[in-house]
Amino acid sequence: MENIGSFIDMIFVTAKAWILALLGQFLPVWIVVLASIVISGVAILCLGPVIMMYLTLLERKVIGRIQNRYGPNRVGIWGLLQPIADGIKMFTKEDIVPANADKLIHLLAPIMTVVPALMIFVVVPFGRQMTAADLNIGFLYFIAVSSITILPIFMASWSSRNKYSLLGGMRTAAQLISYEVPMTLAAVPAIMMSQSLSTNTIVLTQAGSFGLNWFIFTPWGIVGFIVFFLCATAECNRPPFDLPEAESELVAGFHTEYSGMKFALFYMAEYMNAFTLCGIAATLFLGGWQGPFLPSWVWFFGKTLALICIMIWFRGTFPRFRVDHLMAFAWKFLLPLTLVNILLTALWQFTSASAAWLFSIMILAAMLYMLVKLNRVFVPEKRNYVLAD
Amino acid sequence: MIFGAGVFKGMMVTLKNFLTSYYRDRDNGGIFTVQYPEEREKLAENYRNLPFLVYDGAPDQIRCVACGICERECPPKCIHIEMATDAAGKPARKPAVFDIDYSLCMNCGICEEVCPFDSIYMDHTFEITSQAGPRSLIRGKEALARSNDYFRKIRPAMAAAVDQKRKTAEDKKKAAATPPPPQEIK
Ligand code: SF4
Ligand code: SF4
Numbered sequence: 001m002e003n004i005g006s007f008i009d010m011i012f013v014t015a016k017a018w019i020l021a022l023l024g025q026f027l028p029v030w031i032v033v034l035a036s037i038v039i040s041g042v043a044i045l046c047l048g049p050v051i052m053m054y055l056t057l058l059e060r061k062v063i064g065r066i067q068n069r070y071g072p073n074r075v076g077i078w079g080l081l082q083p084i085a086d087g088i089k090m091f092t093k094e095d096i097v098p099a100n101a102d103k104l105i106h107l108l109a110p111i112m113t114v115v116p117a118l119m120i121f122v123v124v125p126f127g128r129q130m131t132a133a134d135l136n137i138g139f140l141y142f143i144a145v146s147s148i149t150i151l152p153i154f155m156a157s158w159s160s161r162n163k164y165s166l167l168g169g170m171r172t173a174a175q176l177i178s179y180e181v182p183m184t185l186a187a188v189p190a191i192m193m194s195q196s197l198s199t200n201t202i203v204l205t206q207a208g209s210f211g212l213n214w215f216i217f218t219p220w221g222i223v224g225f226i227v228f229f230l231c232a233t234a235e236c237n238r239p240p241f242d243l244p245e246a247e248s249e250l251v252a253g254f255h256t257e258y259s260g261m262k263f264a265l266f267y268m269a270e271y272m273n274a275f276t277l278c279g280i281a282a283t284l285f286l287g288g289w290q291g292p293f294l295p296s297w298v299w300f301f302g303k304t305l306a307l308i309c310i311m312i313w314f315r316g317t318f319p320r321f322r323v324d325h326l327m328a329f330a331w332k333f334l335l336p337l338t339l340v341n342i343l344l345t346a347l348w349q350f351t352s353a354s355a356a357w358l359f360s361i362m363i364l365a366a367m368l369y370m371l372v373k374l375n376r377v378f379v380p381e382k383r384n385y386v387l388a389d
Numbered sequence: 390m391i392f393g394a395g396v397f398k399g400m401m402v403t404l405k406n407f408l409t410s411y412y413r414d415r416d417n418g419g420i421f422t423v424q425y426p427e428e429r430e431k432l433a434e435n436y437r438n439l440p441f442l443v444y445d446g447a448p449d450q451i452r453c454v455a456c457g458i459c460e461r462e463c464p465p466k467c468i469h470i471e472m473a474t475d476a477a478g479k480p481a482r483k484p485a486v487f488d489i490d491y492s493l494c495m496n497c498g499i500c501e502e503v504c505p506f507d508s509i510y511m512d513h514t515f516e517i518t519s520q521a522g523p524r525s526l527i528r529g530k531e532a533l534a535r536s537n538d539y540f541r542k543i544r545p546a547m548a549a550a551v552d553q554k555r556k557t558a559e560d561k562k563k564a565a566a567t568p569p570p571p572q573e574i575k
Contacts, residue, residue, distance in 0.1 A: 065410045066403045069422045317403040318396075 168253025
């Protein structure tokens with residue numbers, strides 16, 4: 001029983017090791033090293049698009065159910081082949097480039113969005129020993145690479161020579177830069193507690209008994225998680241933070257002038273970002289692949305999918321933010337909250353457990369109360385026109 | 390009110406919708422999609438689409454007498470009638486040609502209203518596509534003829550009223566044909 005469990009747990013790792021051992025029989029060492037990189041790379045390159053395809057299907061299904069209709073259910077059983085049909089449609093579409101567009105940048109932008117989205121996969125710990133590259137600055141790498149996504153989006157909007165695109169691009173720049181700050185700060189407590197920037201080590205410190213010592217079970221963990229998750233939703237331009245591509249205001253925002261496969265690339269980047277951000281959120285606060293009984297990678301994918309479902313749920317529920325509300329939310333609410341949260345983590349580290357709970361809850365409640373009061377929306381009093389009656 | 394309660398409430402609404410879509414029926418918060426080719430909505434009795442000609446008995450005994458009123462009244466002019474002539478060259482009281490261009494008909498139902506002989510009524514069919522070009526939806530009188538039973542089936546109330554009306558008219562006619570018993574003349 002134990003053996004089977006650990007075998008399934010390590011099945012991908014074992015498979016890779018076996019292939020490498022086989023190659024090692026009759027090939028020089030440097031080729032084996034190269035092959036190791038290629039195998040991980042190919043696995044990620046296949047995983048990314050497949051995840052994107054089926055996330056679109058999942059999203060359409062769930063949103064459909066929320067709106068009391070079936071989602072796509074015609075192509076294949078339960079519509080399972082729908083993403084493939086969509087892919088064929090995208091490939092056969094005409095590729096239109098606006099006459100006055102900056103052709104080179106217009107072409108480069110969609111390609112460049114996909115690259116960072118795929119690069120983040122490298123540091124995501126999919127399971128026990130299943131991090132493609134266990135960088136000791138893994139989290140820093142994630143922050144750095146994910147902030148690149150602003151650039152291609154802005155390239156796309158600028159090169160399209162379309163006012164809607166440009167407005168979308170401007171909004172993207174403002175939004176993504178604002179939300180990057182609280183997102184990074186929200187993750188700091190997890191890094192403080194695990195004393196490492198490596199995503200794998202962060203997961204390992206959440207082991208505990210039964211692998212259930214997740215950071216989310218502490219007051220700073222839950223605040224950090226909520227803030228991080230909200231910022232992650234904003235980072236991948238998903239509703240209710242989808243101002244950069246607000247259909248009702250900006251046609252389609254930065255990808256207004258894209259069609260066919262280029263458009264699909266933007267979509268792909270968006271969904272892969274959603275996946276990796278959820279994966280990182282799970283890694284930082286939900287214990288990554290830690291969990292009792294089931295194989296580690298099942299835990300990881302389960303948690304990530306659950307988070308993605310919550311994102312879809314958000315999309316089915318909330319109307320879009322107004323631009324000033326969006327900015328105010330990031331700078332006036334989330335940012336102070338994360339700063340307090342960092343202090344709270346320090347407090348947690350240096351006090352005994354039960355007292356820490358008490359203190360944290362008190363401080364958090366006071367802080368929330370203060371922030372809500374400070375962020376109160378100004379509603380002018382209703383005027384009484386004395387002479388009007 | 391706790392901060393964020395509204396957000397939570399909204400999310401519960403969508404969650405409820407999501408869950409009930411699996412087990413409730415249409416009018417109770419379940420899915421209201423009708424999967425068209427497999428499932429169909431029941432049409433209302435007075436649903437009207439594209440006219441047909443009613444016959445009693447054999448299919449060539451349509452009630453139409455080729456009076457041409459519907460042809461004149463039809464707003465888009467999609468009815469074309471030619472009166473038949475008998476062997477002697479006198480006009481017979483039935484159409485030789487009765488064509489309706491379904492691609493032109495706008496389903497207004499005026500033909501049904503103006504016909505004094507209860508012979509043209511609106512049908513319940515609506516799946517009449519054709520890829521063969523604009524003239525392919527012209528229907529001749531054979532294609533338009535439907536039995537009175539069919540009429541009774543799709544629009545029972547209307548058909549019953551029409552039958553009743555025709556019967557009383559018939560009875561009156563019979564009564565008129567048989568000369569009334571001579572009344573005493575003063
Ligand atoms: S359908 Fe009615 S109105 Fe039209 S020609 Fe025939 S009898 Fe006249
Ligand atoms: S329904 Fe209207 S448009 Fe169609 S044939 Fe009758 S009168 Fe003409």
